[in-house]
Ligand code: ATP
């Protein structure tokens with residue numbers, strides 16, 4: 001490809017809308033352009049990268065027994081009504097009507113479609129296992145589309161669905177996908193680690209997310225430097241409070257104190273000169289519309305997923321101010337557990353508190369010296385808080401670390417969650433009808449491209465790993481007007497192409513500085529600079545983008561040198 005013809009409009013300025021490096025560089029290097037919030041057009045360079053990622057995904061899916069299909073984006077509401085998700089999916093689903101007012105959606109995911117497909121054609125255990133996948137657009141009307149293609153409303157996903165006769169079969173499919181995912185991300189040059197994840201309110205099933213660690217990640221991960229345990233904080237269990245934390249020596253009686261305007265933990269701590277761990281937060285929730293009081297220690301963060309599971313409800317909302325006032329008789333900020341007539345559920349650390357400050361259910365008042373065991377009758381005690389740095393590892397007990405991460409993929413055992421309501425069954429060896437045991441496995445292909453840039457870029461631009469780079473090398477004659485430089489460049493360009501090295505020739509009549517800046521921004525792994533000095537010795541400069549090391553290489557040898565590096 002000649003640079004003069006390449007449609008890669010680069011930008012010098014950092015676009016104001018782009019916070020993350022990946023987003024900035026995808027715009028600046030001319031990989032993509034925004035169409036509307038969360039919707040992007042991929043330009044030639046961006047699409048070449050995408051295709052390289054897709055090919056890696058495809059090769060590994062095929063190796064792992066997958067067969068590629070292409071499923072409809074436009075999906076009838078009836079299928080989603082069968083699974084119950086037409087109502088559950090909420091506002092994230094793009095819904096459309098046809099001319100006859102029939103309801104459809106643009107697929108946010110494809111469990112319903114594929115289960116319906118397989119149920120009509122699969123009869124016998126002899127046809128199993130089946131692993132079908134596609135690489136295709138998904139549509140989700142995200143509340144906050146942001147970070148460019150990391151959270152889009154239209155994005156490209158690889159999704160594979162496995163159908164097995166039993167749990168043991170599903171375990172094999174799951175393991176095959178788990179291993180394939182590790183290989184895919186490795187081949188893309190990504191350091192992605194599998195972490196245990198939450199399966200949502202339904203619970204029970206096994207799932208792992210593949211996280212690319214980066215400070216800009218939206219997810220929080222805990223990991224153990226000692227044993228390697230890693231989990232999304234949403235999922236990580238907290239150990240029971242250690243014996244020394246459970247104080248049972250408190251003797252002082254309850255005392256009501258006037259705490260005007262001190263409605264937050266910070267305010268009450270300043271006012272009474274105490275530490276947050278000496279306070280208990282009382283948060284009123286509505287679980288499927290019914291009020292419940294939740295107790296957590298002032299220095300702990302409530303984990304709503306754990307709470308929702310414990311309450312076994314399908315809708316969990318923080319109560320509005322009116323409900324709080326009705327239930328507690330006080331303004332928001334002064335709710336407390338004493339004297340409430342609604343069920344109280346406490347985190348296990350809160351339940352161990354023996355001398356705590358709580359809201360007094362009276363505006364501007366708190367109660368101190370509360371012993372949960374002595375003064376309250378709890379409906380339930382459970383692990384409800386979010387794990388944090390320094391907590392004991394659930395696997396080995398050592399102190400946990402935390403890190404932020406971006407989820408690039410997720411693998412999931414579904415069991416019969418879809419096959420049962422959709423009646424996708426088969427006949428086993430004994431002629432008995434059974435539900436298919438399913439798994440689903442997604443990779444955000446477009447998000448993966450951004451994650452690669454997050455991990456492979458510097459102040460000057462992108463530095464692609466060879467495996468997903470749009471081209472392997474750019475040839476930059478210092479002056480394209482110079483006959484000898486131009487001729488050498490054209491010949492080298494031809495030679496490289498013949499050797500299967502993907503080359504771009506910068507044939508523009510630009511200053512060298514401009515060409516070098518573009519080369520660094522776009523991120524070609526190698527640059528060949530052709531200048532008068534080295535040319536006099538029949539050599540060119542070979543510059544590696546990642547390390548910026550410069551080598552002088554014989555013109556006659558540069559093709560084979562590059563060929564070897566690209567394929568090693
Ligand atoms: P998230 O928690 O980030 O919203 P998710 O759990 O909803 O993701 P899945 O349904 O598991 O995502 O989809 C599989 C993969 O698709 C994710 O691992 C992610 O890489 C990608 N993905 C999901 N939502 C988006 C999005 N809005 N934009 C780009 N990629 C996405």
Ligand code: MG
Nearest residue numbers: 209407409410
């Ligand atoms: Mg996910």
